[in-house]
Amino acid sequence: MSQQDSREQSLAKAFVSLADTLVDDYDVIELLTRLVDHSVELLDADAGGIMLADPHGQLRVVAASSEDAELTELMQLQSDQGPCLDCFRQAASVTVPDLAREASRWPVFVAAAMRRPLFRAVHAVPLRLRGEAVGALNLWHRQPSSMPATLLTLGQALADVATIGILQERAIRRTEVLNEQLQGALTSRVVIEQAKGVLAQHSGTSMDRSFDMLRRYARSNRRRLAEVARELTDRTLSPDAVLGAAASSD
Known part of the structure; x- marks a missing residue:
């Protein structure tokens, strides 16, 4: 050869x-x-x-x-x-x-x-x-x-x-990060919808009004909306605390 x-x-x-x-x-x-x-x-x-x-x-x-x-x-x-x-x-x-x-x-x-x-x-x-x-x-x-x-x-x-x-390799990493971010957003949205339901049922208000109260509470306490929603759904945060904060800001 x-x-x-x-x-x-x-x-x-x-x-x-x-x-x-x-x-x-x-x-x-x-x-x-x-x-x-x-x-x-x-x-x-x-x-x-x-x-x-x-x-x-x-x-x-x-x-x-x-x-x-x-x-x-x-x-x-x-x-x-x-x-x-x-x-x-x-x-x-x-x-x-x-x-x-x-x-x-x-x-x-x-x-x-x-x-x-x-x-x-x-x-x-x-x-x-x-x-x-x-x-x-x-x-x-x-x-x-x-x-x-x-x-x-x-x-x-x-x-x-x-x-x-x-x-x-970098594209794979970017895709993984993007997928993680997307999945995180979808998961957070589910939790937020559940939290809205908790507030709506507890207060007898509409889902829209419940979402508004949830947002107000998160903003006034400088917290992430998804974190507050998760605490509401797992009962570590009382719905009355969120409703009270919303009432005081009206």
């Missing part, structure tokens, strides 16, 4: 493996960890890592193929400079064949990295959506080296898979 055939076979396995993480018990960290491992293998790197922006736009290391890779990623975060940070900020690939030659570009990071030279080259590609980066995939090499354009293109494709996975 030729090297090209072997790479294509490995690439097919990689995409099948990544697709497996997007179904059933979806785990974004498992997706990113697999992505790093596959990227290191397919792109002839010695190590890899992924940084992802938190809701405040601050980068965090979320996956690394080795402790050395994670340490080097953290060096960049601590110095607030480096190829991977530039990749994220510019939403564009950053290729560094030899870190030792980039001291003027990232003085603090390069000085720290050269004190313990774990890696000499790095190639970073953005995790991006419509021109905006959400993170970066970083490929580290122990010796100075360049990366062919074809491999950089493949690296970007792998990073795009990660972006799709991350956005799917």
Whole structure:
């Protein structure tokens, strides 16, 4: 089998493996960890890592193929400079064949990295959506080296898979939150209707009038309407207390 055939076979396995993480018990960290491992293998790197922006736009290391890779990623975060940070900020690939030659570009990071030279080259590609980066995939090499354009293109494709996975995970979370909020609203409405019935039966007034009294009581006591309604239905709040408050405000 030729090297090209072997790479294509490995690439097919990689995409099948990544697709497996997007179904059933979806785990974004498992997706990113697999992505790093596959990227290191397919792109002839010695190590890899992924940084992802938190809701405040601050980068965090979320996956690394080795402790050395994670340490080097953290060096960049601590110095607030480096190829991977530039990749994220510019939403564009950053290729560094030899870190030792980039001291003027990232003085603090390069000085720290050269004190313990774990890696000499790095190639970073953005995790991006419509021109905006959400993170970066970083490929580290122990010796100075360049990366062919074809491999950089493949690296970007792998990073795009990660972006799709991350956005799917966020969409799932948003949907779950939305569903929880919707279910909460529906549940609260049922309780409020029950509380209106309790007041209407106790006072002999209409449902509309009962709802108005319920709202007045909640507002005057600076409480949530659903909480007051729940207390009425479970009898921890007396209907007379609500009726009395309404009468005093008339």
